Amino acid sequence: MTTAQPLIQARGLVKRFGSFTAVDAIDVAVRAGEAFGFLGPNGAGKSSTMRMIGCVSPPSGGELRILGMDPVRDGPAIRARLGVCPQLDTLDPELTVRENLVTYARYFGIPRRVARLRAAELLDFVQLSERADSKVEPLSGGMKRRLTIARALVNEPEIVLLDEPTTGLDPQARHLVWERLFQLKQQGVTLVLTTHYMDEAEQLCDRLVVMDGGRIVAEGSPRVLIEQHSTREVVELRFAGESQEPFASKLDQLGERVEVLPDRILLYVPDGDAAVAQVTALGLHPINVLVRRSGLEDVFLHLTGRTLID
């Protein structure tokens, strides 16, 4: 296989559930060694896409090639080379932490002796060695997630699919997961992940697509997306009173764009501090002012007119 050929290639990929179209003709190409993200709100079709890539959900239309193979015909051969961390943990509640890894390795045909060694290494990697002989149920959400990630690595996969790897985790647990995923990427593993966290996408992804309502609305590196769809800085203003609307009309001239949210106004400007000075010069006195760098959240807001997490 040449390096030019994408590991995952989707053209016009569709997933329907009955008459409902969850994934609506998307085109995606993931190259070897990159970290690729699907960013979008709940219901955007991220998991449906991931399940098709994971060869556990037959596409309803379009074309999908993974590692140069057809997911419907060559499912077992493809899955042998994938690691999957599904959105909801599917750990085996009747087994211990260690047994979960060893048993899973057996499904890949890995000899028991090798499986035990790998389980020990992976438990160390995700910092769960002390809990090796504990059952799964008493583990915290973060620990279960880490175990699921370890399980996804047990066959030394070329591609790891991570569906919302850090949703519901506390910041500390999330940073540990990020660190581990970054290490994997350094080792040359191709990562495909979904998230509705902007910071996660910015931290981990080389390239991403923004999904909304089953479609791809933008594509590129986080930096390029921000440059294309947002300004360098954002000023967040909160005014006292029932509605922010009346203040927004007075701010029209200030930025390249003004977004009005129920609880605040966002000014998209090249220079935040200068804009704050202009606001004061207009005689307006917000009760709260925050100047920050533009992020993917702003890109999403611009593209869809909605915030990612409501």
Add this chain to the structure above:
Amino acid sequence: MVALVLPRLMDVSAASRRSAAVAERNVSALKSIYWLLLVSGFIEPLLYLFSIGVGVGALVGDLTLSNGAVVSYAAFVAPAMLASSAMTGAFAETTFNFFGKMKYMKLYDGVIATPVQPFEIALGELAWAMLRGSAYSGAFLVVMVVMDLTTAARAAVAFPAAVLVGFTFGAIGMTIATFMRSWQDFDVLASAQFVLFLFSGTFVPAQAYPTLLRWLVEVTPLYRAVHLVRGITVGGGGWTWLLDLGYLLLVLAIGLFIASRRMSRLLYR
């Protein structure tokens, strides 16, 4: 669709290895409480054998079979107990436990992300169920030989027959489990199972029934299973054991096919 369901011929060894991994998972999950369940499954047919076979047998006396052979009532009932305990053992694993793993533990949602396919899961779970069913059958046959209800040589032939009976009912149970919606459905199944147990030529020869009922009874899988095993342990069935064998193998194949089709439908959403 067929490609999702049936492993291609060339991957037979890979498929059986993966099925074995599914069975192996259950060995890892074996816990002490489970042993209690295992023991109870063995005790139950023994209780029936003693209470009805020996107890009622004392009142009934000997039985003359259709081929003219005269056997004690206990020797008549024992092979039926063997066949129905093979059924019970297989059902316990493939209906209740299988349903729990599929619908509640969501175990197979994790498994299908590996090279293992639904057909292999079905086969692996069935093999595991049979390990348990065969243990019951083997122990029960030993008791039959000790009680002089059959000979050791006949018992040796009856054992693989009992294993086949277990496989067939395992496949039926698994198919039923894929159609179950909630635990309530299991009450219906338990009742159906008990009716089968009572009316499959278990306690009286099927010839004792009115013709219509007799015909109905004779096409049930448990009747064919009892007929096969009884033909071996007491002898004298003629060529009809071939019919039983063919019937059970056919039901096994159909059951496995439908169960894995249904699993593909439910898992590959």
